[in-house]
Amino acid sequence: MRVDVIGWAALGLLLIAAETLAPGAFMLWMGFAAIAVFLAVLVVPGIPVLAQVAAFVVLSFVSIQIYRKWFRKAARESDQPLLNRRAQQNIGLVAPLDQAIVAGRGRIKLGDAFWTVEGPDLPAGTPVRVVAVDGMMLKVQEA
Template identity: 65%
Template sequence: MRWDVFTWAALAFALIAAETIVPGAFLLWLGFAAAAVFLVVLLVPGMSVLTQVVIFIVLSFISVAIYRKWFRGRGRASDQPLLNKRGEQLVGHTAVLSAPIIDGEGRTQLGDAFWNVTGPDLPAGTRVRIVAVSGMTLQVEAA
């Protein structure tokens, strides 16, 4: 077997196998490009190494563009979209201020966690409704 055919087959295999170790679907598409170059080199003997590399680079860009356009972000819709978004799960709930809101900033306790809150100035003990989340700060209004 010719060394260039073997090299492209090995590179395609290595890139596709590396995808299992480093997930993200990027190396997979480079592996597809290497596999395509393997087929071209197998069918067209005598091609220069520079031409092979140029074909690989072009096919890599094309395959990654195809991935980004048609396959990226097309995963299954989750049945629990707020699972790891604790703050967003609290939107709509009510709480009692444990510290007054002064100059737009205060504190509340929900369960065993204390949260920073922003909103209109209100005294401690006021019931508030959580209307939005900004990072780890809850935005509230009087309930």
């Protein structure tokens, strides 16, 4: 058997096997592209190596785009979309300022954590509502 045929078969199988070890549906589609090139080289001998590589690149790109368009969007949505977005979970909460807002910055205690806040200058103890998040900075206004 020819080296190019064996090489594409091995690459296809390695990519598919790698997908089982590190799932993410990325290498699987590249493995399918390698298998397609393997089949083409097996059926039509004499395809130049550069054309084989170009076909693999194009087929990989096309197969990944097909996955992204038709298969990936079918992923179910989380019942807790803010689970790992702790700062955004605080939007809408009302609490008194722990530290006065001076020059636009202060501090608030929500749950067991202290948060830096931005907003209009207000004295300590004033109830404020979290209205937005900028990274780990909470934007507040007087409640």
